[in-house]
Amino acid sequence: MAVKFGVIGVGGFSFNRSLPAFLNADHFELAAIMDAVSENVKNASEKFSVPENKCYHNVDDLLADPDVEAVMISTPVHTHAALALKAIESGKHVFSEKPLGRTTAEAEKVVAAADKNRIKLGVGFHLRFHVLHQKAKELIDDGSFGNVNLIRMQNHLNYPEIVGAWRQNPEMSGGGGPSIDVGSHHIDLMCYLTGSPVKEITAVAANQVHKYKVEDISLILLRFENGTLGMMDLSWNIPHRFNVFEVYGSKASLYCEKTVGPFRDPYARLLTGDKIEELTPEYQDTYTIEAEAFARWIEYDEPFLIQGTEGIVNNRLLEKVNEAILTKKTIVV
Numbered sequence: 001m002a003v004k005f006g007v008i009g010v011g012g013f014s015f016n017r018s019l020p021a022f023l024n025a026d027h028f029e030l031a032a033i034m035d036a037v038s039e040n041v042k043n044a045s046e047k048f049s050v051p052e053n054k055c056y057h058n059v060d061d062l063l064a065d066p067d068v069e070a071v072m073i074s075t076p077v078h079t080h081a082a083l084a085l086k087a088i089e090s091g092k093h094v095f096s097e098k099p100l101g102r103t104t105a106e107a108e109k110v111v112a113a114a115d116k117n118r119i120k121l122g123v124g125f126h127l128r129f130h131v132l133h134q135k136a137k138e139l140i141d142d143g144s145f146g147n148v149n150l151i152r153m154q155n156h157l158n159y160p161e162i163v164g165a166w167r168q169n170p171e172m173s174g175g176g177g178p179s180i181d182v183g184s185h186h187i188d189l190m191c192y193l194t195g196s197p198v199k200e201i202t203a204v205a206a207n208q209v210h211k212y213k214v215e216d217i218s219l220i221l222l223r224f225e226n227g228t229l230g231m232m233d234l235s236w237n238i239p240h241r242f243n244v245f246e247v248y249g250s251k252a253s254l255y256c257e258k259t260v261g262p263f264r265d266p267y268a269r270l271l272t273g274d275k276i277e278e279l280t281p282e283y284q285d286t287y288t289i290e291a292e293a294f295a296r297w298i299e300y301d302e303p304f305l306i307q308g309t310e311g312i313v314n315n316r317l318l319e320k321v322n323e324a325i326l327t328k329k330t331i332v333v
């Protein structure tokens with residue numbers, strides 16, 4: 001049986017990208033939508049054929065709908081925690097877009113409420129589900145890389161100044177620009193791949209092109225307790241991008257392109273000794289996979305890969321990234 005979801009926030013991302021992908025998941029059923037902006041509700045109602053009596057303008061009304069079993073929260077970051085807490089108190093399971101909170105304290109509050117109310121709480125770090133990231137995880141875990149010395153990731157795009165944009169406002173974004181927005185995904189993915197806690201964080205940021213109050217480019221370095229070093233370059237000022245992802249170990253190296261971003265043609269090469277293997281797995285939509293996995297957690301109690309506590313870990317590391325940028329110092333975690 002499909003799980004009936006209410007989607008809170010039908011703006012840019014859910015309207016264009018995640019919701020169309022969620023609808024391809026076998027166990028996802030769209031039961032209702034809600035948005036603070038009436039026009040967005042109307043547009044989504046037309047696009048996704050949601051009947052008028054299942055279109056809400058107030059979150060309390062959506063949460064009072066007995067048909068809604070779970071919610072997907074896809075609103076600006078500064079609203080995540082308050083909406084999640086309301087949903088939890090109404091007895092609805094919660095899937096929150098990333099990061100779980102604007103701060104660690106917010107994330108902790110949401111997780112504590114979910115635990116207390118026996119609510120299933122998942123966080124949308126969809127990059128974990130990419131077929132090539134899963135391949136990397138498998139090869140790291142089975143020892144194919146030997147010691148993993150270095151993981152490198154890029155996430156580039158161009159994001160010009162927009163008046164009123166919440167991502168460009170540090171109060172609403174959680175402190176920074178790409179270091180927090182796409183950075184939350186990459187930090188989560190690195191933690192997942194290494195399976196090791198972060199020991200130290202170093203980061204630098206700049207505004208090279210766009211003059212908003214958050215940075216438009218950042219470099220983040222992570223030292224993991226198991227010795228792996230992680231390195232990421234994240235930007236909102238590089239329009240021509242490959243978004244390379246690499247893993248370097250003592251026994252093998254993996255080079256991937258286009259596993260992050262709007263690409264459906266990822267490419268990878270695995271180098272072991274003098275043997276180069278092209279990896280061309282079939283592309284699968286990560287958002288469809290995550291929605292299916294979250295729904296199956298509710299329906300069949302199959303544990304979801306990214307539960308609330310991972311959201312706390314991520315928020316904690318994002319705070320340290322902010323601190324490293326502001327203080328220009330290496331932060332011990």
Ligand SMILES: NC(=O)c1ccc[n+]([C@@H]2O[C@H](COP(=O)([O-])OP(=O)(O)OC[C@H]3O[C@@H](n4cnc5c(N)ncnc54)[C@H](O)[C@@H]3O)[C@@H](O)[C@H]2O)c1
Binds near residue numbers: 008011014034075
């Ligand atoms: N997982 C990913 O790959 C990914 C990609 C993009 C965005 N996101 C996340 O999705 C979320 C939304 O991002 P976006 O780009 O769609 O932003 P957006 O500004 O385009 O859309 C946000 C929507 O939320 C609505 N909204 C704002 N406050 C609300 C409230 N209190 N209650 C109900 N609706 C409210 C807005 O009216 C708007 O329609 C963010 O958390 C972002 O981090 C995730």
